[in-house]
Amino acid sequence: MTDKTLIEPDVGFVKEIIGLGGDTLKKCFQCATCSVVCPISPDTKPFPRKEMIAASWGLKDRLVSNLDIWLCHYCGDCTSNCPRGAKPGEVLGAVRSYAIADYAVPPVDGFNNQGGVLWRIINAKIRILHLITKPLVKAVNDPKMLPVLFAVPVVLFIVLGLITGLLDFSPPLGEKGIAHHLFFSTWLVDIIFVPLVFFWIFPIFTIGLLRFIKDIHENAVLEGKTDKNEIEYFGLIKGLIRVIPSILKQDKFKDCTENKDRDTAHWMVFLSFIGLFIVTNIFFVALYGLHIEGPYSQLNPVKWLANISGIALIIGAALMIYNRLKKTDQTSTYKDWYLLGLVLGLGITGMLTEMTRLGGLAGLTYFMYFIHLVFVFNLFAFLPFSKLAHLVYRTVAMAYNEYSGRK
Ligand code: SF4
Ligand code: SF4
Structure with a gap:
């Protein structure tokens, strides 16, 4: 029997990426030219094509926690060579902006697996930071x-x-x-x-x-x-x-x-x-x-x-x-x-x-x-x-x- 993977697209995430400068992401038809021309991308599991697919599907968790979005130095070679004008360099830049905003806000539950007075103080400070950030x-x-x-x-x-x-x-x-x-x-x-x-x-x-x-x-x-x-x-x-x-x-x-x-x-x-x-x-x-x-x-x-x-x-x-x-x-x-x-x-x-x-x-x-x-x-x-x-x-x-x- 074939294994099935449940994919849950996050439409809100797609909209945010579009708003952050990735408005061309839906134009991608997955030809992989970008991954071929990228001078920084490794040979195995190259970027940015797979990130373009993940972005158009709204796979937030796959993208925000993806090491490869940070290895991209936004040199723009992929954007210039993309036959569809999908601007993968810009899309990756938008995902990085989203990730920066995400990691800048400490999670409201803090370090919830710790006990003791010190950890309660740290958690209280994290919650305050969450509210301000x-x-x-x-x-x-x-x-x-x-x-x-x-x-x-x-x-x-x-x-x-x-x-x-x-x-x-x-x-x-x-x-x-x-x-x-x-x-x-x-x-x-x-x-x-x-x-x-x-x-x-x-x-x-x-x-x-x-x-x-x-x-x-x-x-x-x-x-x-x-x-x-x-x-x-x-x-x-x-x-x-x-x-x-x-x-x-x-x-x-x-x-x-x-x-x-x-x-x-x-x-x-x-x-x-x-x-x-x-x-x-x-x-x-x-x-x-x-x-x-x-x-x-x-x-x-x-x-x-x-x-x-x-x-x-x-x-x-x-x-x-x-x-x-x-x-x-x-x-x-x-x-x-x-x-x-x-x-x-x-x-x-x-x-x-x-x-x-x-x-x-x-x-x-x-x-x-x-x-x-x-x-x-x-x-x-x-x-x-x-x-x-x-x-x-x-x-x-x-x-x-x-x-x-x-x-
Ligand atoms: S972003 Fe452009 S070059 Fe890259 S896979 Fe999509 S259409 Fe092809
Ligand atoms: S912008 Fe990023 S993904 Fe595109 S070619 Fe440059 S380093 Fe590679």
Whole structure:
């Protein structure tokens, strides 16, 4: 007797994928050209054809927990060669957006298999995160909510600054002239951003990634992509270490034909974020460990790294926007522009803050610094829900791919 598999299409999921930029998915007639031309797809169980079939059937669980949607680097070769205009690259991008939103909202039942006071506290915190993150996922993908997303940090900074007295709207000149910390105290920056990292971004990603790793592993076992039955986290970390050089070089983009020019822009933005991360940490250690306060001399090598990273961020983001505008056959959605706008805004406001300070324009430089921090807040507070989260999920997926020996 033949085995029967019950398939339950999720029509709501199909509609969501269409709304997220995958509106062409129903055009696919499963010719497999996309899987053949994809330069990144493996020989065994190649993508994206099987994902196109799953998407048109609304097989949400098969797609959201599918490792392969993250191995795709959206180079667009499949989209350009698809004879039906089904745009598989865009469909996979839409599925990734759906997955990011899904993993950003902690499940309401938390870790329901644990007992004890500590686990009850953790579960309570997970439920609170669930309540807050659910509307935020929608807000980040809704252009009408953009003013609200920017108003949140403005109000927060002013209210907290006035309550604590750490925001001074008419600051004196420091020993070295204009100093931003006399306007917006470094303490105020830390009071806002340190909890943001440790009590917001970190727990959301931790809960999301634990689910994500479990899901992609179960899916890989189900689809016969791996021989490993259990996940060994130490092996996964070793896999991560092995893929780091590839991630730093962004060499997967070099395999692409159609969007090869994305390589440079992507690489510039990626490295500039790393550069700015290093600079921020050095300044943090210098301030609290060595009690050295800014502003720093332009001759300081850390300042060079900051300036080079800032310029690279602006050029990289501008190139990304140019490349998207140039590719009229590829779909760009609100979430793409939201992220690109944030990255470009972050770079421009950062450099303008610096230039207006050097130009001695006190009022203007304080204003630019405030706006710059609003952009920083937006980028980080909404990181788990925005497209930028792909950095985290793709990195983990590549590590899992390496660890699991994806067939
Ligand atoms: S997405 Fe296009 S290329 Fe891929 S299987 Fe469908 S019709 Fe063929
Ligand atoms: S967008 Fe590029 S990497 Fe992704 S499936 Fe298509 S060809 Fe492959």
